Amino acid sequence: MAYVLIVDDDTDFAEAVSTLLKSHGNETAVEADAEKAVDRIRERRPDAVILDVMFPENDTAGFEVARAIRRNFGSLPVVLLTAVNNTFPLGFSNKDRDGAWLPVAEFMEKPVDLNRLCEKIAGLVGK
Amino acid sequence: MTTATATVKRAVYDLPLVARAPDESSAVAADGPLLLHHAEWFCKLRWLVVVAMLALALVASLTGDWLLQYGIRLQASWPLGVAGALVLANVAYLAMLRVVRNSPNLTVAADRCLWLQILVDLAVLTAVVHFLGSVETVAPLMVLFHIVLVCIFFSSVQSLAVTGIALAMYVLCVALESSGILQAQSVWASFSPAARSELPDAVLAAHVFAVAFISLTIWFLASRLAGALRQRDAELAATNRRLMAATDERARHMLQTTHQLKAPFAAIHANTQVLLGGFCGKIPHDALQVIGKIANRCEMLSGEIKAMLQLANLRSNAQDPPKPTTIELHELLRTSLTAMEPLAAKRGIRFVENIASATIRGVHDHIVMMIDNILSNAVAYSFDGQQVSVACQVKPSGGAIVTVEDSGIGIPTTKLPLIFDDYYHTAEAVKQNKASTGLGLAIVRQVAMADKVGVRVESAPQQGTLFTLDFPACWGEPIRLT
Numbered sequence: 001m002a003y004v005l006i007v008d009d010d011t012d013f014a015e016a017v018s019t020l021l022k023s024h025g026n027e028t029a030v031e032a033d034a035e036k037a038v039d040r041i042r043e044r045r046p047d048a049v050i051l052d053v054m055f056p057e058n059d060t061a062g063f064e065v066a067r068a069i070r071r072n073f074g075s076l077p078v079v080l081l082t083a084v085n086n087t088f089p090l091g092f093s094n095k096d097r098d099g100a101w102l103p104v105a106e107f108m109e110k111p112v113d114l115n116r117l118c119e120k121i122a123g124l125v126g127k
Numbered sequence: 128m129t130t131a132t133a134t135v136k137r138a139v140y141d142l143p144l145v146a147r148a149p150d151e152s153s154a155v156a157a158d159g160p161l162l163l164h165h166a167e168w169f170c171k172l173r174w175l176v177v178v179a180m181l182a183l184a185l186v187a188s189l190t191g192d193w194l195l196q197y198g199i200r201l202q203a204s205w206p207l208g209v210a211g212a213l214v215l216a217n218v219a220y221l222a223m224l225r226v227v228r229n230s231p232n233l234t235v236a237a238d239r240c241l242w243l244q245i246l247v248d249l250a251v252l253t254a255v256v257h258f259l260g261s262v263e264t265v266a267p268l269m270v271l272f273h274i275v276l277v278c279i280f281f282s283s284v285q286s287l288a289v290t291g292i293a294l295a296m297y298v299l300c301v302a303l304e305s306s307g308i309l310q311a312q313s314v315w316a317s318f319s320p321a322a323r324s325e326l327p328d329a330v331l332a333a334h335v336f337a338v339a340f341i342s343l344t345i346w347f348l349a350s351r352l353a354g355a356l357r358q359r360d361a362e363l364a365a366t367n368r369r370l371m372a373a374t375d376e377r378a379r380h381m382l383q384t385t386h387q388l389k390a391p392f393a394a395i396h397a398n399t400q401v402l403l404g405g406f407c408g409k410i411p412h413d414a415l416q417v418i419g420k421i422a423n424r425c426e427m428l429s430g431e432i433k434a435m436l437q438l439a440n441l442r443s444n445a446q447d448p449p450k451p452t453t454i455e456l457h458e459l460l461r462t463s464l465t466a467m468e469p470l471a472a473k474r475g476i477r478f479v480e481n482i483a484s485a486t487i488r489g490v491h492d493h494i495v496m497m498i499d500n501i502l503s504n505a506v507a508y509s510f511d512g513q514q515v516s517v518a519c520q521v522k523p524s525g526g527a528i529v530t531v532e533d534s535g536i537g538i539p540t541t542k543l544p545l546i547f548d549d550y551y552h553t554a555e556a557v558k559q560n561k562a563s564t565g566l567g568l569a570i571v572r573q574v575a576m577a578d579k580v581g582v583r584v585e586s587a588p589q590q591g592t593l594f595t596l597d598f599p600a601c602w603g604e605p606i607r608l609t
Contacts, residue, residue: 010390016397023406054390110393111429114400 002125003027003044007037007065008052008081013110017050020114021121034061038068045073047125050117051104053082066104077105077124081112137590138540142547142575142582159233165280166224166241173217173248180210200316205258209251216247245289249273253296260313261300262323262331267338270297271345278349286353290346294339301335374442381439389432396425427562434566437496438549441573449490451578456485456494456527456598457519463498464517467506475512482519485527487598489578494598497574500567501531501594507560508592509535525600534591535559543584547572555588 004021008014009032018028031040034055041049049069053062066078106120187194187203194201223240230236252269259266270293277286303309304323311323399422401407403415410418464478471478487494505515516532538546542553550565557563575582581597 010394013390013394013397016394016401019401019406020404023404110389111396111425112393114397115404 002047005046006050007031037065049078079106080104137585137587140543140584162237177213180206198316263313278353283350385435431564434564451488471506479516485521493574505533509533527598529596532593537588538586
């Protein structure tokens with residue numbers, strides 16, 4: 001059983017992801033505030049993080065959280081989810097577009113196939 | 128390329144690739160490169176003057192005595208001298224321009240080089256005026272040519288300075304001749320230096336005044352005209368920049384709006400998956416069917432929003448396009464075909480592939496969008512159980528040709544020029560593919576314009592459609608569909 005933290009301000013979406021992950025035997029927690037994500041990880045380190053990119057206060061808060069996770073928690077796998085995909089970002093720089101540069105394990109575009117997401121998480125946690 | 132057994136001749140339509148609007152960099156060209164360009168242009172013009180002088184020297188040496196009977200005394204020595212001086216000056220300028228080109232402060236270096244050229248040219252021109260006859264002929268008015276040129280290239284203050292320098296040199300020439308320091312010359316055989324010395328000072332002054340008056344009048348008119356043209360040009364450039372900014376802003380607004388729409392649909396879609404997966408308990412069969420319909424509509428809307436986002440993004444970065452990379456076109460085609468196969472298989476449609484290895488330059492994501500849209504259209508508008516032929520060939524001149532051919536519903540000839548418009552559907556297309564966003568070919572057009580890909584459509588109703596994509600060998604190479 002893995003513990004997965006879902007960081008997304010869209011709680012309707014986050015709860016749906018949480019339900020499906022739980023049904024696959026995982027433990028989940030939802031954090032709607034990007035600024036609190038790192039503290040939440042410190043409180044209890046998850047096995048994987050599902051992270052949204054855009055938050056109401058900052059269009060690229062997800063990228064900043066991903067970088068903070070890389071700095072503070074090294075190899076903790078992060079799956080970046082966004083309604084804006086990596087090919088067509090909203091106001092991101094060319095550097096941000098480079099999937100290889102982003103410190104995340106996966107980059108998935110919303111709407112996402114939840115079963116595929118669960119498989120990805122299982123793969124990352126099983127590594 | 129395979130061809131369907133067509134009983135009706137297919138209409139052909141080549142997508143016109145509208146030239147991009149001038150970009151910011153060309154609208155506000157830097158001073159340095161512009162000055163350098165002027166300096167180089169002056170050098171080229173000077174070679175023509177050298178040729179003219181050599182021709183004059185040749186005429187003088189061949190027909191000198193013959194011209195005398197017409198009252199003209201032409202000597203070969205001074206045109207040769209002038210030509211030699213100009214050749215030396217031009218060689219020096221060209222060497223100087225090579226240094227200027229690499230100068231860290233291009234604007235100042237090019238400006239100095241240009242002013243040096245102008246001053247030397249005016250001195251040479253004054254010498255020519257002296258030899259032709261500074262008072263006896265209309266040679267002093269040759270300076271008008273310089274005045275008009277500088278009015279075109281420089282500000283009114285700078286052109287006035289050049290006019291002033293030219294007039295000062297002329298006055299100095301006449302003054303030196305009148306004082307006897309320089310012996311007056313003329314091409315008229317009847318002219319003698321003694322005759323010049325007999326001319327009253329008032330006549331000389333009147334002559335100089337007339338030349339100055341004509342020169343200044345021409346300067347005034349030419350500089351006003353050039354100034355008005357420059358101002359109009361600047362206004363047009365500013366308006367163009369404002370239009371670009373407005374278009375960009377509109378595209379960004381569209382991008383933000385569509386993103387805001389996409390997020391809730393993602394949540395609805397995720398929740399329908401939870402319900403359909405039975406993770407919220409057992410749901411009656413009828414209710415499941417309704418949820419399935421909601422999920423389907425959600426996917427359709429998400430697809431439409433994605434297409435809107437793609438189009439808006441393509442238009443918003445039209446002025447600042449992503450950098451092209453090397454693309455293995457055959458690999459890209461196979462990836463797109465693999466992704467499309469499940470959808471095609473549902474309707475018994477199969478792909479017939481004849482894909483040769485080809486490497487092109489382009490923006491990877493753009494080309495993926497283009498290929499995906501054309502392949503999904505071929506599947507969507509084919510009849511069940513048919514085949515879609517996909518071929519890729521390397522052009523002998525470099526680049527590649529990709530063809531996607533179906534035997535489906537086809538497109539009426541009169542509708543061909545409209546299919547690349549936003550939200551355009553033919554009545555037949557709507558019947559065949561209710562899920563169409565109407566933006567797929569608009570995206571194809573936008574990519575074709577951005578990446579300079581030639582697009583040809585050949586189609587006939589009920590006979591199918593053939594799309595030919597002509598990828599250039601080099602980024603930005605003009606398209607030639609053959």
